[in-house]
Amino acid sequence: MTPRGWAVLTLAGLAVALLVAGALLVPWHRPPAPRADQLAALRDLPVDQVAHSREFRAALRPAGWAGLALGLLVAVALGLTPLGSRLVELAGRPFGGNWIAQAVLGGLAVVLVADLLTLPLAAWRQTLLTRYGLSTQGWAGWTADLLKSYAVSAVIGALALLGFYTVTRLAPRWWWAFGAAGAAGLVVLLSFVLPVLVEPVFNRFTPMEQGPLRTELMGMAARDGVPVRDVLVADASRRTRAVNAYVSGLGPTRRVVVYDTLLREATPAEVTSVVAHELGHAKDRDVWTGTLTGALGAALAVVVLYLLGSAGPLLRLAGVDSIAEPRAFPLLIALVTVAGLVTAPVQALVSRRVEVRADAHALALTGDPATFEAMQRRLAGVNLADPDPPRWEYLYSASHPSTVERMAAARAYAREAGR
Numbered sequence: 001m002t003p004r005g006w007a008v009l010t011l012a013g014l015a016v017a018l019l020v021a022g023a024l025l026v027p028w029h030r031p032p033a034p035r036a037d038q039l040a041a042l043r044d045l046p047v048d049q050v051a052h053s054r055e056f057r058a059a060l061r062p063a064g065w066a067g068l069a070l071g072l073l074v075a076v077a078l079g080l081t082p083l084g085s086r087l088v089e090l091a092g093r094p095f096g097g098n099w100i101a102q103a104v105l106g107g108l109a110v111v112l113v114a115d116l117l118t119l120p121l122a123a124w125r126q127t128l129l130t131r132y133g134l135s136t137q138g139w140a141g142w143t144a145d146l147l148k149s150y151a152v153s154a155v156i157g158a159l160a161l162l163g164f165y166t167v168t169r170l171a172p173r174w175w176w177a178f179g180a181a182g183a184a185g186l187v188v189l190l191s192f193v194l195p196v197l198v199e200p201v202f203n204r205f206t207p208m209e210q211g212p213l214r215t216e217l218m219g220m221a222a223r224d225g226v227p228v229r230d231v232l233v234a235d236a237s238r239r240t241r242a243v244n245a246y247v248s249g250l251g252p253t254r255r256v257v258v259y260d261t262l263l264r265e266a267t268p269a270e271v272t273s274v275v276a277h278e279l280g281h282a283k284d285r286d287v288w289t290g291t292l293t294g295a296l297g298a299a300l301a302v303v304v305l306y307l308l309g310s311a312g313p314l315l316r317l318a319g320v321d322s323i324a325e326p327r328a329f330p331l332l333i334a335l336v337t338v339a340g341l342v343t344a345p346v347q348a349l350v351s352r353r354v355e356v357r358a359d360a361h362a363l364a365l366t367g368d369p370a371t372f373e374a375m376q377r378r379l380a381g382v383n384l385a386d387p388d389p390p391r392w393e394y395l396y397s398a399s400h401p402s403t404v405e406r407m408a409a410a411r412a413y414a415r416e417a418g419r
């Protein structure tokens with residue numbers, strides 16, 4: 001069998017593995033609370049708060065969609081015309097067109113140009129966050145964050161680019177196989193190291209101070225059978241007034257993180273409710289699920305790129321001879337960008353299902369639906385979330401159930417429990 005034949009076979013195997021993992025690991029069968037309950041929840045929210053949040057979201061919307069459109073436009077302009085390949089050549093020229101210079105500097109130049117072209121929209125968004133009082137960051141802090149994220153992306157990107165184009169040179173017929181394994185390995189590695197290597201670049205993390213709340217949270221984790229070494233507090237207030245919490249990392253790097261803003265804004269019982277949700281993610285191994293599906297998806301993407309990359313018309317548009325050369329990197333980015341936009345609703349749906357399960361865990365663990373609902377109201381109020389966002393926007397991009405869905409779920413739980 002030819003490498004191409006093996007690639008088709010591998011693609012089929014990866015697709016089946018991804019579907020099986022998705023079918024088994026994603027909690028699909030959790031119907032949302034009845035719409036009537038959701039509408040009742042919406043009516044219970046303060047009218048002016050809902051109006052204010054909707055005004056903010058409406059103001060933010062053009063910047064968001066324009067950002068997606070411009071990102072697509074730039075990726076297509078660089079990847080499906082010879083512009084991008086010329087940019088890669090240009091970046092390698094001071095080094096006599098050396099392939100390493102082309103691969104690393106050329107690749108980074110393409111990403112940087114795309115980032116810089118969409119920068120005005122990111123700045124527009126920041127202006128709105130400031131106007132509505134969500135951001136606590138001046139332009140200096142915003143710029144510092146931006147430069148830090150460029151630096152982090154450049155380091156990870158340079159390693160990935162160097163690794164990838166070394167493999168395409170060493171194994172011109174089988175690079176897709178090594179590339180797929182490498183991409184999957186990189187996803188797993190990043191899940192382990194991001195919390196310890198990257199998150200501290202942007203925030204300071206300190207163990208939650210000793211006291212009744214910490215004792216309560218650690219006790220709850222022990223009761224839940226989820227070993228948690230510590231609850232960390234992130235100094236999110238340097239950037240935002242928004243409240244949040246999350247789990248990240250795997251095995252030895254796993255941590256539950258709460259924003260300092262959450263501790264400031266919410267009651268201890270509400271913080272407990274939020275942490276109970278995060279324990280649900282830990283208990284159900286949601287980070288593992290995300291890492292596994294991400295790794296399979298990344299491997300699949302490499303094989304698809306290899307197969308698509310032998311299509312003559314695409315190569316001609318990009319002005320390159322092969323998808324495996326550094327000059328074709330902008331074409332790769334264009335294909336990945338399109339794939340990202342197309343699969344966004346699926347990723348959002350999977351995320352919402354996982355979040356619904358974590359909510360159910362929080363309700364069962366705390367047995368306190370009233371506080372859960374109060375916390376959801378507070379989250380929506382402080383974060384200026386539309387409690388019942390437009391359907392199309394929800395389906396395309398919502399990573400969490402809406403506020404009214406979560407409130408209604410708490411009410412459904414209370415009814416069940418009171419039976």
Ligand SMILES: [Zn+2]
Nearest residue numbers: 277281355358
């Ligand atoms: Zn969650």
